[in-house]
Amino acid sequence: MVAETIMTVEVAEASAAGMKAIGAGLAVGLTGIATGIAEMAIGPAAVGATAENKDIFGLVLLLTVIPETIVIFGLVVALLMIF
Amino acid sequence: MLKAKTMSRLLIAASKDKLDLVVHELYRHNIFHIEDFVENEDEGYEGFKIGMPLSGASEISSDLIKIRSIGSTFGVSKDASEPDKKSSSVQIAQRIEHELPEIEKEVLELLGEKNAIAARVREYEQRLSEVSLFASLPGDLSLYRDYDQCTVFSGHIPADVDLPVPNEKVFSGTISGNLIVAVVAQENADEAERFLMDAGFQSVAVPREDGTAEERVNWYTQEITRLNSEMGQVDERINAQKEKHAAFLVACDELLTAEVEKAEAPLRFATTEETFVAEGWVPSDKMESLIADIRSATGGKVFVTEIEIDFEKDSVPVEYDNPDLLHPTELLLDVYSRPKYTEIDPTLFMSILFPIFFGLILGDVGYGIILLAMSFGLRKFLTGDAGGQLLNTLRNASISSIIFGLLYSEFLGFALPWDPLLFSRHLNIGGHAGGHGPAVVELMVLSAWIGIFHITLGRILGIINHSRQDHGAHRQKAILGNLGWLLTMWGILVIIWSMAAIPLMPDFSGMAPVLAGLNMAGIVGGVIVLAGIVGIGQENALELLEIPTIVSHVLSYARILAVGLSSVAIAMVINYISIGLFIEPAMENLDIVSIIIIIFGIVVFILGHLFNTALGLLGGGLHSIRLHYVEFFTKFYRGGGKKYNPFGMKRKFTED
Numbered sequence: 196m197v198a199e200t201i202m203t204v205e206v207a208e209a210s211a212a213g214m215k216a217i218g219a220g221l222a223v224g225l226t227g228i229a230t231g232i233a234e235m236a237i238g239p240a241a242v243g244a245t246a247e248n249k250d251i252f253g254l255v256l257l258l259t260v261i262p263e264t265i266v267i268f269g270l271v272v273a274l275l276m277i278f
Numbered sequence: 279m280l281k282a283k284t285m286s287r288l289l290i291a292a293s294k295d296k297l298d299l300v301v302h303e304l305y306r307h308n309i310f311h312i313e314d315f316v317e318n319e320d321e322g323y324e325g326f327k328i329g330m331p332l333s334g335a336s337e338i339s340s341d342l343i344k345i346r347s348i349g350s351t352f353g354v355s356k357d358a359s360e361p362d363k364k365s366s367s368v369q370i371a372q373r374i375e376h377e378l379p380e381i382e383k384e385v386l387e388l389l390g391e392k393n394a395i396a397a398r399v400r401e402y403e404q405r406l407s408e409v410s411l412f413a414s415l416p417g418d419l420s421l422y423r424d425y426d427q428c429t430v431f432s433g434h435i436p437a438d439v440d441l442p443v444p445n446e447k448v449f450s451g452t453i454s455g456n457l458i459v460a461v462v463a464q465e466n467a468d469e470a471e472r473f474l475m476d477a478g479f480q481s482v483a484v485p486r487e488d489g490t491a492e493e494r495v496n497w498y499t500q501e502i503t504r505l506n507s508e509m510g511q512v513d514e515r516i517n518a519q520k521e522k523h524a525a526f527l528v529a530c531d532e533l534l535t536a537e538v539e540k541a542e543a544p545l546r547f548a549t550t551e552e553t554f555v556a557e558g559w560v561p562s563d564k565m566e567s568l569i570a571d572i573r574s575a576t577g578g579k580v581f582v583t584e585i586e587i588d589f590e591k592d593s594v595p596v597e598y599d600n601p602d603l604l605h606p607t608e609l610l611l612d613v614y615s616r617p618k619y620t621e622i623d624p625t626l627f628m629s630i631l632f633p634i635f636f637g638l639i640l641g642d643v644g645y646g647i648i649l650l651a652m653s654f655g656l657r658k659f660l661t662g663d664a665g666g667q668l669l670n671t672l673r674n675a676s677i678s679s680i681i682f683g684l685l686y687s688e689f690l691g692f693a694l695p696w697d698p699l700l701f702s703r704h705l706n707i708g709g710h711a712g713g714h715g716p717a718v719v720e721l722m723v724l725s726a727w728i729g730i731f732h733i734t735l736g737r738i739l740g741i742i743n744h745s746r747q748d749h750g751a752h753r754q755k756a757i758l759g760n761l762g763w764l765l766t767m768w769g770i771l772v773i774i775w776s777m778a779a780i781p782l783m784p785d786f787s788g789m790a791p792v793l794a795g796l797n798m799a800g801i802v803g804g805v806i807v808l809a810g811i812v813g814i815g816q817e818n819a820l821e822l823l824e825i826p827t828i829v830s831h832v833l834s835y836a837r838i839l840a841v842g843l844s845s846v847a848i849a850m851v852i853n854y855i856s857i858g859l860f861i862e863p864a865m866e867n868l869d870i871v872s873i874i875i876i877i878f879g880i881v882v883f884i885l886g887h888l889f890n891t892a893l894g895l896l897g898g899g900l901h902s903i904r905l906h907y908v909e910f911f912t913k914f915y916r917g918g919g920k921k922y923n924p925f926g927m928k929r930k931f932t933e934d
Contacts, residue, residue: 252613253613253614254613254614256900257614257903257904257907257908260900260901260904261904261908263837263901263904264830264834264837267834267836267837267840267841268833268836270840270843270844271722271833271836271839271840274718274722274839274840274843275718275719275722277718278715278716278718278719
């Protein structure tokens with residue numbers, strides 16, 4: 196007996212849904228890494244600057260979250276893919 | 279609202295013998311922001327020198343230092359204490375004269391006693407650690423020293439050894455590093471020492487004590503206990519003194535701080551041999567009463583006048599002019615930068631929009647209630663103006679969160695018993711939620727609309743700011759530039775609408791194509807964009823590079839949906855794990871194991887939601903602030919205004 200892979204409509208649909216989910220996961224995951232890399236440099240500088248001058252805490256907190264836009268775009272893309 | 283408090287620039291000049299009267303009056307009013315005089319031969323100020331402190335300044339300063347040092351001994355601080363009642367400053371001044379030396383003497387005595395005891399405790403602890411090393415040594419410690427014919431070796435050694443010379447030796451392996459004490463004849467001392475050194479011997483002298491080591495250990499231990507209890511008594515006496523004098527000390531501190539500030543005020547004035555000139559800022563509505571009071575205090579022998587403000591040169595101090603309701607949001611503005619005097623104060627917009635953004639992101643009744651409780655519960659710990667402002671902001675935000683939670687029909691990730699009145703954010707996690715799933719597209723479009731209107735508002739405010747602050751050709755260019763940005767954004771929108779049908783947005787895609795695939799609306803949009811680009815370019819051609827930020831800034835508002843939805847997802851996952859995976863299956867047949875599993879599930883539920891509350895506070899708060907700071911403020915706000923800091927003090931503990 197030779198087992199043949201048969202591509203039924205159901206399998207194709209399930210596979211497409213799976214690919215979508217993987218794509219969405221990649222969109223969030225990769226942008227998350229990118230945000231992490233970007234914040235990696237800002238974070239220490241922000242902490243250092245705050246140690247020198249406490250008054251700028253608000254400002255550096257803001258600077259630190261600026262790269263979060265990247266992951267937010269990733270999340271938006273992922274949501275649009277899934278829904 | 280929308281504008282800083284109107285300020286007037288005052289100039290006060292009088293002869294020096296009126297100096298203290300004027301300073302006293304200014305300090306009492308607590309509204310005069312002194313413009314510090316700098317000796318750089320400004321026009322009209324040639325020959326003026328910085329003034330000298332009032333007489334008595336150094337005595338007051340030294341009294342203040344005494345009081346602060348007593349205060350720090352007692353651990354009394356002005357900021358931490360709340361006044362029961364205000365004391366009269368005359369009374370306090372008398373008490374400073376009569377009682378302060380007495381109190382200082384008492385405190386010094388107590389401190390001396392405490393330090394002496396502490397020093398003795400330290401010394402005894404040191405001795406104790408030395409003696410306890412030799413605790414296993416037999417006989418009196420005095421027997422181990424002062425021999426003419428013998429040498430005593432004592433110290434640590436890695437392992438017991440047999441000396442190659444005649445000796446008496448004690449070895450103990452029970453203490454760390456081992457102990458060896460060996461007595462050898464004088465003539466063999468060198469050889470024994472060499473041998474010991476080779477064996478890794480480290481010399482520790484036998485303490486010069488009398489009695490056996492064990493006796494000494496007991497004695498020192500007892501003494502340390504006794505001294506510590508003595509120390510406790512001294513601490514109690516210090517505490518008693520603190521109770522007795524705390525109110526007096528904080529009142530003194532306040533009174534003397536005020537005196538010192540008054541005495542040093544002339545250092546900020548311009549003076550000549552016989553006269554002085556003080557310049558500063560006063561809120562315009564209070565100017566008349568201040569002038570009248572200065573005149574009456576000095577018997578009219580003073581020259582006070584309002585001088586015209588030169589907006590090019592003067593930096594006018596900025597005091598917010600908002601109703602109490604908007605007061606908390608001023609903190610968020612100060613964190614960024616205080617508005618300039620001539621600029622629009624955006625507190626009003628921010629205090630309306632910040633809670634709305636926060637609610638849109640963290641719209642959950644449960645989390646809202648937790649945060650609301652927090653904003654009241656933390657009031658004990660976060661005192662002071664800024665703390666209060668922060669908690670009030672949190673209170674407003676959490677109320678908005680509860681309202682949006684009702685609209686979204688969410689309670690800790692569960693659905694409330696009605697369908698979402700606004701768009702649904704219920705995800706299908708663990709098969710709990712039914713319905714249509716989240717209305718992601720609609721929420722996204724809503725976020726984009728919020729962004730579009732927020733940015734449009736920002737640009738309009740920018741136009742108003744430029745028309746107020748700038749002059750001539752620059753003014754016109756800046757206004758047209760801002761208009762250009764607005765047109766470009768809306769033009770791009772019209773083009774998008776002409777191409778695709780988007781829910782909740784106008785749809786022009788049904789029109790027939792006219793030119794190059796664009797329909798009429800698309801062409802109109804294109805023309806608007808072109809006009810906008812010309813507007814931007816005529817202000818500064820380099821800014822054309824920034825045009826893509828129009829899209830990225832509007833899309834940035836998608837975080838309202840994204841952060842909110844991720845918070846809902848985390849909440850639902852927590853519910854699914856704790857209830858769906860632990861509690862529900864365990865409820866089916868109850869035994870010891872399943873009860874443990876249920877407890878574990880409850881712990882997961884509580885910890886998970888605490889974690890998500892913190893995340894929601896951080897996410898909702900930071901992202902809402904960020905949308906204001908980055909997307910909104912960059913359109914119109916410059917900031918950098920000088921804080922209005924009047925000369926004087928809000929008195930907490932004393933009164934005249």
